Amino acid sequence: MLLTVSVTSVLVAGAIGYVSGTNSLRQAEYHRLTQLRESRAREITAYYRSITDGASIVTHGATAVNATRDFSAALATLQTTPLPPNAQAAVGDYYQTVFAPALSQRTGKQVDPTLFEPTSNAAIYLQNAYTVPAQGDFQKSLASNSAGDESAWSAANARYQPFFADITKRFGFEDALILNTTGDVVYTAYKGVDLGTNVLTGPYKTTKLAEGYRQAVQAVSVDETFVTDFERYAPSLGMPTPWVLSPIGSDGVITGVLALQLSLDRINSVMTGNNRWEADGLGATGETYLAGPDKLMRSVSRELLTDPGSFVKxxxxxxxxxxxxxxxxQLKGSVLLQPVDTVAVNRALTGESGVTADEDYIGPESLVAYTQLNIPGLDWVLVAKIDESEALAPVNNFARNIALSIAAIVLVVCLLALFFSRIFTRPLTRLAAAVRRVSAGERGVAVPVTTKDEIGDLGAAFNEMSNTLAVKQELIDDQRKEIDDLLASLMPEPLARRYRDGEENISGDYRDVSVIYAELVGFDEFARSTSADESVGLLNSVIEGIGEAAERHGIERVRHLHNGFLATCGLVVPRVDHASRTVAFASELTEIIERTNAQHRAELAIRAGIDSGSVSSGLLGQRxxxxxxxxxxxxxxxxxxxxNNAPGVFVSGRVHDQLDGIYSFAPAGTVTGAAGSEAIWSLELASRRPV
Incomplete structure (x- = not known):
C-alpha cells in the first residue's frame, strides 16, 4: 500500500508537472510568436506611415509644386512639337525588341507590344528621348538629367531630376511619378514606358495606379495620402507593385499627384528581418508573411528563398x-502567386487576432499567430508561424526528462520498498508460520518478541492468544469427552459418530437383533413408602448393576424409562448369540433385583419381554x-x-425356538403379532420369588 501510494504520488506529481510545464512552454511559445507578430506589424505599419508622411511632406513643398507646374506646361508644349525623324519608329522598335520580350519573360505570357505603345505626341517624344536610349537600363535613365534637346521638358528635368532621384534612391522607391490633374504622367524618375501616358485613357487606365490617382485627385485635402494593394504593373515588367499617392498643391488647391512606387524588397526585408529569421527567434522553420483579401501572399516565403526544391514539393x-x-x-518571389488559404488567414481577414495550431501553406502542423494590419487602404493580414515540432521541441525534451525522472524515482522507490518490506515483514513471516502451526493443531506455540513497536505488540498478543487457545483447547477436549460419554449413554457409538460428523438423517435397518423391554415392578410403591433420597439411592444401585451386567453381556441400551429400559443385543455389534446373551442378561437382572431387595428391604421384581428379529433405529427430531x-x-x-402382569422374563416363540434346550421355558400364554396369535414363554428361574 505504501509502495502504491508512493508510486501514485510520484506519477500524479509527474503528470501535474508535465501538464503544467508543457502548458507553460506552449504558452511561452505562443507568447513569443505573438510578440514577434506584433513587432512585425509595428514595423510594416511604421514603414508605410513613414512613406505616407514623407510623401505628404514632399507634396507640400515648393519643389514638388513647381515641378508639377513646369512638367505639366512642358508636356503640353510637346503635344504640338514636331517629332524628331524616325522617333515613332524607334519607339515602336523598342517596344517590339526590348519591352515586350522582357515583359513576356517576366510574366510567362505572350505580350502584344502594340497594346502598350504610346499614341500621344508628347509621350512618343519623351520616350524617344529618354526611354529608348536607356534600352531598359533603369539606372542609366535615373542618372540622366537631360536628353540634350532644347525642349522645356528637358530643361525642367535638368532642374528637378536630382531632387526626385535622390528621394527615390534614399527611400528605396522603384519609381516616383508626377501626374497632372488630367491624368498625364508628366514625369517619372526612371523614365519608363509610362512616361507621357495618361492613366485615365491610356494603356494603364485599369491599374491600381489609375485607381489610386482618381482617389488622390478627388481628395478633399492636400494632406491626404492613399495606399494601393499590390498589382502586376506592366511598366515594371510585371513586378508586384504597391503605390503610395499624395495630392500636390498649396493653399488647398490640388495641382497634381505624386505617385511613389514602393519597393517589394523593402517590404520583404521588413517581413524577413533582413533574412535573419533565427536571430529573430524563428528557428529553422519560422517566418512571418503578409496576405491579402484574395488569400495570396504579399511577401516572400522563407522556404522559397532558402530551399526552392523543398518549397515546390x-x-x-x-x-x-x-x-x-x-x-x-523562377521569379524568386511568392507575392500574388502563393495561396495561403489557412485558418489563421481566414480568421485574421475577419478582424480576429490570436494564436492557433494548424497546418500552414507549406504543410506541417504549425503554431500560428495572426492579426489584421491597421494600414489605411490595405486589407492585409500578418501571420507569424513556426513548425510545431520545432516550437515544442523544449516541450518534448521536458516531457522526456519528466518521464525519465519519474521512472528513476519509481525504480528507487520500488527498491527501497523491497528492502524495507523485508525488514517489516520478517517478524510477520515468523508470526504467519506460528499461526500455521497453531492452525495445524500444535499447542504452546510462541514467537520471539524483540521489539516494542506495533509488530512486537502483535507478537505478544499472539503468544497470549496461543496460551489461551491451549487452555481452551484442553477445556474443549474435556467437554468433548463428556459429550461423547453422554452420546454413548444415549445412543450407539456408530450413530453418535455419524451425529458428530454432522450427518442430518441418521438411521439404520438391522435384520437379526434381540430386543428386551424390561420394567422394574414395585418401585412406585417403594418410593411412596420411603424418602426421595432412599428411592434415588435404590434406583442408582439398580441402574449401576444393570449397566455392569449389560456391559458384560454386550447389551446395548436404547433408552431409559421411568422404571425400566429398552435395550438390544446384536444391533451395534452384530452377534450370532444375541438371543442367548439377552436371555442371560435378563436372568442376571433378576439376581440384581434380589440383591437390591435384600439390601434395601424392598420388594421389587423385573418383568421383561424379549423378541428377536428385524428392527430400525435412528435419531428423531430437529431441535x-x-x-x-x-x-x-x-x-x-x-x-x-x-x-402377563406377573414378574418374570418372557420370550417370544422365535427366542424360545432358538434357546430351547439351553434354557428351560414354560408356556405363559399368547399375544397377537403380525402373523396372528403367537405363544409366549416364561423363563424358569430357580431363584425367582413370587411377588
Missing part, C-alpha cells in the same frame, strides 16, 4: 498547383435429538412384556 503537396510553384521559383428403536421385534417384545 511542400506547397504542391499542400494544394498549390505545380506550375504556380515552379513559377515562384431435540432422540434416539429411538422401532420395528416388529420392538413391538412384539413390548407386547410380550405386557402379556
Amino acid at each position: 511542400d506547397v504542391v503537396a499542400n494544394g498549390t498547383p505545380e506550375d504556380i510553384a515552379e513559377r515562384e521559383v 431435540a435429538r432422540v434416539y429411538d428403536l422401532w420395528g416388529e421385534a420392538v413391538d412384539l417384545a413390548h407386547r410380550v412384556h405386557g402379556a
